[in-house]
Amino acid sequence: MARYTDASCRLCRRENQKLFLKGERCYSTKCAIEKRNYAPGQHGQSRKKVSEYGLQLREKQKAKRFYGVLEAQFRNYFEKAAKKKGITGENLLIMLETRLDNAVFRMGFASSRKEARQLVRHGHFTVNGQKQNIPSFAVKAGDSIKVKEKSTSSPKFKEIKDMSISVPSWIEVDVEKLEGKVVAMPGREDIDTPIAEHLIVELYSK
Numbered sequence: 001m002a003r004y005t006d007a008s009c010r011l012c013r014r015e016n017q018k019l020f021l022k023g024e025r026c027y028s029t030k031c032a033i034e035k036r037n038y039a040p041g042q043h044g045q046s047r048k049k050v051s052e053y054g055l056q057l058r059e060k061q062k063a064k065r066f067y068g069v070l071e072a073q074f075r076n077y078f079e080k081a082a083k084k085k086g087i088t089g090e091n092l093l094i095m096l097e098t099r100l101d102n103a104v105f106r107m108g109f110a111s112s113r114k115e116a117r118q119l120v121r122h123g124h125f126t127v128n129g130q131k132q133n134i135p136s137f138a139v140k141a142g143d144s145i146k147v148k149e150k151s152t153s154s155p156k157f158k159e160i161k162d163m164s165i166s167v168p169s170w171i172e173v174d175v176e177k178l179e180g181k182v183v184a185m186p187g188r189e190d191i192d193t194p195i196a197e198h199l200i201v202e203l204y205s206k
Contacts, residue, residue, distance in 0.1 A: 055199060063096070063197075067102060101113055101135035104119065107180040108167060108175075109160060120137075129146075157178055168192075
């Protein structure tokens with residue numbers, strides 16, 4: 001399975017914005033953007049005028065990196081979003097937001113989307129009582145997501161029970177039972193990821 005394997009902090013520096021790819025490290029002084037707030041590479045500190053196309057491209061790259069999606073899969077999401085009723089950009093964000101790995105992250109069961117993706121791949125979660133290890137699995141309203149019984153004794157999930165978790169309005173979480181429920185499909189107002197989706201639509205509409 002194709003995936004990005006280089007340093008995650010380079011992505012944040014390239015987008016000149018925290019993408020919160022490394023969990024707690026992103027909130028500390030060890031964050032790469034706190035130390036080197038410029039793009040990586042030899043010419044990272046040089047100032048360049050960004051064209052309209054450049055702005056659109058950067059917004060698409062930022063969205064891909066926030067949600068951990070590679071190019072072909074992201075394009076596939078866009079094509080599906082364009083065919084659905086409603087606003088294409090909003091449809092795209094909702095599809096990304098309702099990936100299983102993102103739902104696990106939103107429920108507070110992982111410190112980053114990258115960690116959530118790994119936990120899902122390792123089979124630590126069930127959806128509606130069935131084991132599900134595909135990070136891109138699309139959750140829907142009414143779905144119940146739960147940490148597998150065998151996994152509840154691991155230190156990772158034990159510490160979650162002592163944490164105060166803030167979740168978006170479209171999700172409910174029972175920390176003691178280590179389970180959550182998708183109570184409704186998210187709307188654009190429920191998605192706080194800083195993405196200007198109209199720029200992505202403009203890029204793909206050329």
